Each structure stands twice: as C-alpha cells, then as structure tokens.
Amino acid sequence: MKVNKSWRHKIHEIIYGTHTPAGKFFDIILLVVIVYSVIIVMLESIPTFDEKHHKFLNYSEWTVTILFSIEYILRIVSINRPKKYIFSFFGIVDLLSTIPKYLSLFLIGSQYLTAFRILRLLRVFRILKLVRFVGESNNLVRALHASRTKIFVFVFFIIIISVLLGTVMYIVEGPSHGFTSIPHSVYWTIVTLTTVGYGDISPETPLGQFLATVIMIIGYGVIAVPTGIVSAEYASGISKKTTENPGKACPDCGTEIMRVDAHYCRQCGHRLSED
Amino acid sequence: MKVNKSWRHKIHEIIYGTHTPAGKFFDIILLVVIVYSVIIVMLESIPTFDEKHHKFLNYSEWTVTILFSIEYILRIVSINRPKKYIFSFFGIVDLLSTIPKYLSLFLIGSQYLTAFRILRLLRVFRILKLVRFVGESNNLVRALHASRTKIFVFVFFIIIISVLLGTVMYIVEGPSHGFTSIPHSVYWTIVTLTTVGYGDISPETPLGQFLATVIMIIGYGVIAVPTGIVSAEYASGISKKTTENPGKACPDCGTEIMRVDAHYCRQCGHRLSED
C-alpha cells in the first residue's frame, strides 16, 4: 500500500504539479498536444483541406483523443477525491474535450461536436495557471474583478443608450434603408457606438446621418470611461503583490497551493507533506 | 383620516421607497415588467414575428399598459403634492410610456408611437437610482459632469476639424467619387475620424487617400484626449466618497432622500417622519 501510494503520489506530482522536472516536461508536452489538437480542429473545418488530408486529420484526432483519455484516467486515479476533480470546472472541460471523437462513432456528421473539441483550448489556462505568467495575468484578472461593478454599470449604460438610439434610428431611417426592425437597428447602433462600423447597413437620410454622427462621437468619447476605470484599478493593483504559487497542488482534491508557507490545503484541509 | 393617511403612507413606501421588503419586491416586479414590455416593443417591430404572434403581442401590450396605468394612478394618489410628480421628468416619462396603447385606439397605424413606448426603458433608471449600483454610477456621472467643459471643447474641436477636412475632401474627391456635398463629406470625415469606417464612401484618388490617411492618424491619436480627461477626473473622483442614499423618498414631493441624517426634504422642506 505504501508503494502504491508512492506510485500514485509520483503521478500526481507529474500531472498536477510543476515544481519537478518531470512535471514541467509533462506540462510542455501537454501544451504541445493541446495546440496541435486545436490546429487539427481548425484545419478540419476548411472544406478543401479536409478533402485532401481527411485520413491524416482522422488519425491525428484519434491519437490526440487517446492521449487525452489516458491523461483523464490518470488524473482520476492519482487523486484522493476523484469526484471533486470530475465535477470541477477543469474536470468537465477535460471530459467534454475528450469524448466528441468517441461520440462521432455513433452520431455521424454532427458539426456541433466541433464546439466541444475546441474547449481543449481552455485546458491551456490550467497549464499557464501553474507556470510563468501567473503574476501578470493575476494582476489583470484582479483589476478586472475589482472593477466588475463599474464595468457592469458601463455595459448597462451602453445597452440602454443603444436601445434608445436604435429605436430613434428605426423611426428615422425605416425598413426601406436597411433598418428592418428595432433589434436590427439596435445591432447597428452598437456596431457604430463601438466604432466597429461594418457598413452592411448605413444611414441614408440626412437626419439619419446626423444622428449616426452623434452616436459615433458618443462612442468615440465614451471609450474613455472603461480605460479610466481599468487604468485606475490597474495602477492601484500594482502595489499589492502576492506571494507567488510554489507550483504544487493538493494531492487530495487537486486545488493548487497558492502560498509557500501553506501546511494544509485551504479547500479540503488535507495535511500537505513537507517534501 | 388617520387610517387613510397610513394607507397612503404604506403605498408611498412600497412604490417610492426601497428600504422595506415590500418596496424591494415592488421594484423587482416593476423591473421585470419594464424589461418585458421593452422586449414586446422590440419583437413587435420584426415583421415576420409580428405576423405570427400578433395576438399574443397585442394582449401582452394591453396587460403592461394596464399595469403601468394602475401604477401611475397609485403614484399620484399616494403622494402629497401630485402636481410636482406629474410635471417632474420621471412623471412625464411615466405618462408618455403608458398612453401610446390608448392612443392607438384612435390613431391607427402610427409607427411613431413606438418611440414613446421605448421610453419605458428610462424608467429603469429610477429603480436603479434607488438601489445597488448607485455609488458606481454616481462616480461615473460625477466624472462626466466634472469634465463637461473639457468634453464640450473636445467635441467642438472635432466638429471644426471635421468641417474643414470634410470641405477639403469634397474639393479633392468631388461628387463623382461619392462625396456628393459638403455635409455628406463632413459625415464621411467624422466616420473616418472616429475610426468607425463604414466604407459606404471611400476615397479613390491618391491625394484623397493620402488625406484620408492623415484624418485616420489624427483620429487615432486624438482619441487619447477624452481618455486622458476622464481618467484624470475619475481618478480624482475616487477619493471623494458620498454618504449613500438610505433608500427613502419624501412622502410630500417624491424627491429621493440622499443623506441618512436628513430630517427635512431638501426640495420641499417636508418634515421626514422618523420610522
């Protein structure tokens, strides 16, 4: 039993941890496989490419699927509380991004399975979470989190303005100039307000063009607001540095250990071994 | 009489206030009804949807109209000085967003009544004003208010530049390339300067394209100005916190009470009861 635990412990260290050479190597391999599998999914969606290299794409996809399946099983085996992992966000992502190829054996031609395969991209975040850019992205996430109410208020204002101005544009321009309904007109207003400006619909009456001009200048000026918000939060966030993640994870539930001086897992209370 | 006053007082608390459970519940119901009614107006404007579900939309609209009518009457009844409410901004919005369906009985087919129904969206602000996001949106409004002269100067410069460059583009490109008149040319210049870029008109002569390039780079750089302004105002505004609205309103004139320690309404001088 001691041997078994040690064997499981080692796999846990390799798969979940990043502080050993083997763990680092595993993460790099996983990153390569993920990026490769995402490229396969993208290439498969190009009709001309898929026709030419269908066999190669199919074999690649099976290889990736089997590799992910092995990894998924090892993740469940090496952890003390598999249920916690299976129903965690990344556990579900891992499962959803692995099964589509198996399902395609039964459900033929379903294009929507592609959507789940692209979820593999989300797995990249787990790897990155444990390695280098933690500090920077934490700063970004913290700045965004701290300004979430402000951002909500801002988006809310944008939507209210868009609905009101969109309705006015619908009345001014009317269905004959491409503003076929209020939702479509609101869509156009957001396209203009955010300075995207596709040009699939554009105002044709002088009054409509004048109003469009007003919307543009509002959008051009209002962009300053989120910038001001995030700048302020970001600037204040720089000073608050955190002790960086030592690259370990709890062997019991898989939660990453954030502090160097942690003796117990903050999620499940598991005693962390001092190795 | 005492009983009557107490009855009116209770309705006042429910409709105007947010500090009682009933008041909060009323606000949530009102929010749902407003959002529902706005969605009805939007769906009604889609010809294909309106044809299929005309009856359902009509019934929904009548239901909403009657609910708003009852609310409008209760608002007038439960307040001490109804005139002040009727001629206040929100009083007019309430009336205008309620009557279009009644008017449609007499004036058939008037599309413009839709505009008034969408005004219901403005009612959302009254609810929000009394609840959660007050602090944040106050900060935003204060930052915008404090920088209003700067924003005016900025918009003024944008307009002057647009008129001057638009005229130059009109002379350079001419009506044969889509720059049919100076106002149309100014419209194009604003479309370019704000980086919207519909592409309904685009310069075709080398000189015109060169000038367009200059306009783009100006617009790309000038966007920094409002950002700088609002950032500075916003940053300075963070420190000045205000005592938040306790969620009450004056029973006499409907003005919201902004300070916890208020004993008299700042608008009409009405003595606020200590309950």
Added chain:
Amino acid sequence: MKVNKSWRHKIHEIIYGTHTPAGKFFDIILLVVIVYSVIIVMLESIPTFDEKHHKFLNYSEWTVTILFSIEYILRIVSINRPKKYIFSFFGIVDLLSTIPKYLSLFLIGSQYLTAFRILRLLRVFRILKLVRFVGESNNLVRALHASRTKIFVFVFFIIIISVLLGTVMYIVEGPSHGFTSIPHSVYWTIVTLTTVGYGDISPETPLGQFLATVIMIIGYGVIAVPTGIVSAEYASGISKKTTENPGKACPDCGTEIMRVDAHYCRQCGHRLSED
C-alpha cells in the same frame, strides 16, 4: 483729433475686446453670422438644395460678404498698426474668407473658392480665444504642445510600420486582390492599423488574413501609446494654472492681453491705458 482717437478707441474696444457689454454683444453677433455663413456654404454644395433655393443662398452670401467686408475695414481703421493685423494669421483668414464672393464676379464656376469661404470657421477660434472656454482649451493645447516630440516619434513609427507591412501585404496579396500598388497597400495598412477598416479592400488569401490579424492587434495595442502620453502630460498640466485673459487686446497691434496685471503690450511694447 482727440475725438477721433476716442471714436477709434471705442470701435477697437467693441471689435477686439470682450470686457464691455458692446464687445460681448459684437462677438455674439459675429459668431451667429459666421455659423450662418458656414451653413450657407454647406447648403450651397447640395445640388438639390442649391437648385431650389439658389436665389436665397446668393442673397445670403452677398449679405454675409458685405458684413464681413465692413468688419474687415473697421478692424484696419481702428487699429494703430494696420499692417501687423493684415499680415497676421487671423488677418489673412479674414481677407481670404471675405473675398471669394467678389472674385466669383470675375471667375465664374470656380468650385475651389468654396474652400476659402469655409475658412470663416477658423474665425470662430478668435472669438472663443477671448471668451469662456479659454482655460480648458489652453490645457488641451498645452498638453498637445508638451507632447509634440512624443507624438512626432509615434506618428513616425506608425508610418514606418505601415510602409513595411504594406509592402509585405502587396507581395502576399498582389494586385489581383485589390492591393494594386505599394502606396495603395500602405493606405490599406493604415486603414487597418487605425482600426478604421473601410472594407473597400480586404485580404483574401489565408496568409494575407493572418497578417491582417497581426496588423489589427498591433493597432489595437498601439493605440495605448498616445493615450498614455497625453494622459501623463494632461495630468501634469492640470496643476499649472494660468492667470486668465482679462478680455482685452492691445489697441496698437491687436495682440490679446493675457495677464490682468499687464501695463505694456508684450508684443509691441505699447503702453496700455488704465480704463
């Protein structure tokens, strides 16, 4: 002679100054006439409007031209050194924006005279210079002036990047996809880099679209640079307040007096009377 001087002095005060009621009134009238004349020029350029109301536009233009002519003569007469005014920036603008209608008597059909008439818009700046928004626009101008080297470096980088990437796009996409020449390709690159995006030309090869994506992300990120520059300058500029212009101008050369405590004109050394 004393009487004459006093008469000229009064006209000077009215036309150049803003600290007397008559001076303020004159400025408001002038502002209205300028805006009116600019609207006339714009309306005249709309073929359908010009056909219908040609007579009215012609009379309006003659009225405005005669009013500006009288003002121009009074400006020369009421100043001690007319030459300085005539060859100053605003003196030339005044002349150029007045004469086109006279010239149109001899040179028929010249569309280019319109350009000079729109220069009247620049005259608005003289009026504003002497009145309300001085402080704010001074801040803006100072911020832009202080960051002029930075802005130059920034624009220079943008141009270099655009020429290099534009050439690459020319080679990748080629004339068959609308990238007909290097200058045209550079034009497209600037359209993309500044996030304007007309869509008159858009890449069609996968490599071209990939490069376009890179250009967009560069442009999207690089917009941060001028914002950072101007924000920093603007923030530092807020503290340095200037004593505001008392609304007078030197009777000798027309230079505006910037400081309340000025006894001599800083341009020509003329002794300012204490009235």
Added chain:
Amino acid sequence: MKVNKSWRHKIHEIIYGTHTPAGKFFDIILLVVIVYSVIIVMLESIPTFDEKHHKFLNYSEWTVTILFSIEYILRIVSINRPKKYIFSFFGIVDLLSTIPKYLSLFLIGSQYLTAFRILRLLRVFRILKLVRFVGESNNLVRALHASRTKIFVFVFFIIIISVLLGTVMYIVEGPSHGFTSIPHSVYWTIVTLTTVGYGDISPETPLGQFLATVIMIIGYGVIAVPTGIVSAEYASGISKKTTENPGKACPDCGTEIMRVDAHYCRQCGHRLSED
C-alpha cells in the same frame, strides 16, 4: 600606417559618428537618399506610373544602388572588425537593401526583390538612433519593453477569446453566411474584436448578430487594458532619465557609445580616444 589609420579614422567619424559637422551632413544626405529610394520603390509598384517613367525609375534605382554600395564598402573598410559589422542586424539590412538591383540582372521579373529594397526604410532607424529623438523613442521602447510580459499575456487572452468565439460563430452562422471555416471565422472575430470591422463578412442570423454585439462590447472594453498597462509603465518611466548618447560610435566594432563619460567600448572593450 599612421596616415592610413587617420584616414580610416576620419571616414569612421563621418559614417558612424554624428558629433562632427561632416558626420551630421553625411547623415542628412543618407536620410534624403533613403527616403528618395523608398519613394522610387513605391512609385515603381504603380503600373501606370512605371509604364510612363520606367527609364527614369531604372536610372534612379541604379544611382541609389551604387551610392549604397560605396557606403557599404566604406563602412567595412573604415571599421577595425568588419566581421562584427557585416553580421550585425544593420549590416545585414544594409547588404539586403543594396543587392536586389544587382540580382535583378540575373533573376528577371522577380517581384519579391522589392521586399528587400523596402528594407532600406529600416536604415532610417540607425540614423535616428544617433540623433535628435533618442530620448523620446527610448522612453517609448523602454515602456514597451517593461510591459512585454503584460502585452504577451494580453495578446494571448485576445487569441484564446478569438478562437473560442470564432468557433461559436462558425457553428451559429455556418458556411452559408460567409463563415466558411473556423480559421476564417476566427479572422472575422479578430476583425470585430479590434473594432476594425471591414464588413466583408457580417453576421446575418439574429443569434449571430447578438453574439457579434457581445464581441464588440468585449473589444470596446478590453481596449482599456493595454492602455492601462502602457500608461502605468510610461508614467513610471518618465522619472528615470538616462544620460543621452553623445553621438559617437566605437571605431572598433561600431557599437554606439551611450554614455558621455565612457572611456572603453562596452561591447569590445576598445579604448576610446579622447578627441
């Protein structure tokens, strides 16, 4: 030998240095020739212009090529360690931007040689590096360098979001509405997210337009992030001023001397003469 060294020394001073009148004059001439040669390349790519003035363009190109060849040889001759120069970044740029015309004698009609000729534009940086705008562009470069990890994280997030949302749009809109493959759909997402918005593809289903709206608002808000990052870095960078480059270069290896008080080259240890 002493004479020879002195002769080489003088050429070195003229070509590499900027602190003597001859050195400054050489740089100005070189700048003019570079700009001229770039304009020649651009004009040559315009078919109509090339047809008319082919001879003139050909002679100009030969003149420029010969001038650059002489300069290249002098640069090698006048430096103590030619190898270091030849394999340096600018050494390669110098060679690549000189040889295309010689190669065109053997390889006829190769359009791709143009790409190398436009590399001449990079040579402008060497000149600017030694002169006026050093301080400002150093600030910019330092700000960008300091925030490189943040920018990487930001671009990484943008790409992940674009791939995920692009795949969703591919499923929602499908090939029939122009979203022919996932890579093409991701391209469209980046076009929208960066607010470029060509309009060559635009969503047509209601759900697609709703998602497009979400992407636009994300893009509109997310632009605040790089602005916040660069602003913060730039603001902190202003205080750290560096002693400016005295305009000399090491006669041994061509490295520019950055500090006024330098006695030895920081790259090769060459003793700098005190002249």
